[in-house]
Amino acid sequence: MKIDLTASSHLPTRFGAFRLQVFTDVDGTEHLALFAGTPSDNCLVRLHSECATGDILGSLRCDCRDQLEMALEKIHEAGQGLFIYLRGHEGRGIGLANKIKAYALQDQGQDTVEANVTLGFAPDQRDYGAAVEILKHYGLKQVQLLTNNRRKIDALEAAGIRVSKHVPLWAATNPHNEGYIDTKQRKLGHLT
Numbered sequence: 741m742k743i744d745l746t747a748s749s750h751l752p753t754r755f756g757a758f759r760l761q762v763f764t765d766v767d768g769t770e771h772l773a774l775f776a777g778t779p780s781d782n783c784l785v786r787l788h789s790e791c792a793t794g795d796i797l798g799s800l801r802c803d804c805r806d807q808l809e810m811a812l813e814k815i816h817e818a819g820q821g822l823f824i825y826l827r828g829h830e831g832r833g834i835g836l837a838n839k840i841k842a843y844a845l846q847d848q849g850q851d852t853v854e855a856n857v858t859l860g861f862a863p864d865q866r867d868y869g870a871a872v873e874i875l876k877h878y879g880l881k882q883v884q885l886l887t888n889n890r891r892k893i894d895a896l897e898a899a900g901i902r903v904s905k906h907v908p909l910w911a912a913t914n915p916h917n918e919g920y921i922d923t924k925q926r927k928l929g930h931l932t
């Protein structure tokens with residue numbers, strides 16, 4: 741996979757000051773890389789899957805925004821690290837409209853995995869090829885991954901990037917996302 745660095749600037753945020761770079765995929769998808777310090781081996785890394793409902797609208801159906809905020813806080817606090825915002829990852833790779841259709845099925849009693857399968861998708865369709873290319877761009881061969889997701893660790897290791905440590909991001913649950921988080925742990929290999 742080829743990915744191009746297409747833009748860079750400084751980005752002051754409520755979590756601190758970062759540098760922002762945009763990487764454009766072969767299909768035109770624009771991923772964001774936000775970093776503090778100079779990323780180097782063993783720094784903190786977050787591979788954050790895009791979630792418009794959680795990240796932008798503050799939805800309580802998932803824990804995405806909490807994880808986004810915790811990751812940026814930890815990277816800023818460490819003074820070094822890389823946050824990659826992966827576009828095209830809505831609903832574990834099924835797209836925004838399909839994710840909302842899956843929510844409607846969950847309103848009728850299905851869990852997050854059953855809903856994706858009912859719609860004709862695999863429970864998790866995310867591809868981490870772009871993330872791997874971005875990590876390689878920064879020369880990272882070994883990282884401390886901010887995640888609760890075993891699959892992200894496996895995807896990086898399969899691509900030859902060692903995860904020396906995983907740093908969990910636990911948010912307080914709420915009545916709307918308890919079932920979702922429980923399903924991720926029982927059915928999707930999320931760490932508990």
Ligand SMILES: [Zn+2]
Pocket residue numbers: 791793794795802803804805
């Ligand atoms: Zn979400």
